[in-house]
Amino acid sequence: MTEIPDFYNDLDSAYAEAWRLLDDGVTNVRAPFHLPAVATIGTDGAPRVRTVVLRQADRAGPWLQFHTDRRASKVAELQADPRIALHFYDRAAKVQLRVRARADVHGMDAVARGAWDQTRAFSRVCYRIDPGPGTPLNVPDGYAEPEPDDPDVGFETFRVVRAHVQEIEWLYLAGQGHRRARFQLSADGYEASWLTP
Numbered sequence: 001m002t003e004i005p006d007f008y009n010d011l012d013s014a015y016a017e018a019w020r021l022l023d024d025g026v027t028n029v030r031a032p033f034h035l036p037a038v039a040t041i042g043t044d045g046a047p048r049v050r051t052v053v054l055r056q057a058d059r060a061g062p063w064l065q066f067h068t069d070r071r072a073s074k075v076a077e078l079q080a081d082p083r084i085a086l087h088f089y090d091r092a093a094k095v096q097l098r099v100r101a102r103a104d105v106h107g108m109d110a111v112a113r114g115a116w117d118q119t120r121a122f123s124r125v126c127y128r129i130d131p132g133p134g135t136p137l138n139v140p141d142g143y144a145e146p147e148p149d150d151p152d153v154g155f156e157t158f159r160v161v162r163a164h165v166q167e168i169e170w171l172y173l174a175g176q177g178h179r180r181a182r183f184q185l186s187a188d189g190y191e192a193s194w195l196t197p
């Protein structure tokens with residue numbers, strides 16, 4: 001029989017464990033939470049989903065952050081409708097998180113500058129790609145990734161998506177009975193309730 005973790009029957013512990021896994025997802029590149037699936041609403045109203053790298057998690061905010069390119073479809077989608085959802089699943093931890101949030105897109109501001117200063121040289125290459133992401137090509141390699149002397153080239157197209165968390169849904173799979181909970185976040189903290197898994 002597997003050991004019962006503290007968070008199994010305790011909402012506050014489950015909430016803390018959710019943020020612990022998110023923090024670990026930022027710093028541990030091998031953690032499954034490092035690569036969430038992020039959903040937006042397409043400009044045609046249909047859902048869109050893709051993998052991103054989780055770059056920051058701030059429980060106090062509360063917000064989650066990833067980086068992208070101004071020219072990526074998701075930026076126009078979020079500018080038209082800031083509703084965003086993030087999905088995380090850690091098979092070993094047996095935890096799924098479904099996060100609902102509203103996104104702010106930061107470019108050419110202090111948030112973008114702070115994040116850009118943290119990026120490594122090889123990551124900056126993506127933001128110099130020409131033509132921009134999603135452009136149809138006549139040949140598979142019909143794009144260039146210039147490597148200019150100025151390391152700041154690419155900052156103009158670099159964007160930070162900060163997803164202000166509104167709700168976290170927790171699902172913990174366990175042989176002795178699954179546990180599902182909803183955390184509704186506000187400026188005052190969160191309201192938590194158990195749900196039928």
Ligand SMILES: Cc1cc2nc3c(=O)[nH]c(=O)nc-3n(C[C@H](O)[C@H](O)[C@H](O)COP(=O)(O)O)c2cc1C
Pocket residue numbers: 035048050051052053054066067068069072073074075133134
């Ligand atoms: C492992 C992995 C990590 C990725 N990380 C990012 C990321 O951090 N930001 C990003 O914009 N795209 C990232 N991508 C690419 C996206 O999944 C997607 O293909 C691209 O951003 C275009 O999406 P869009 O047209 O919906 O904007 C990643 C893809 C993979 C497979």
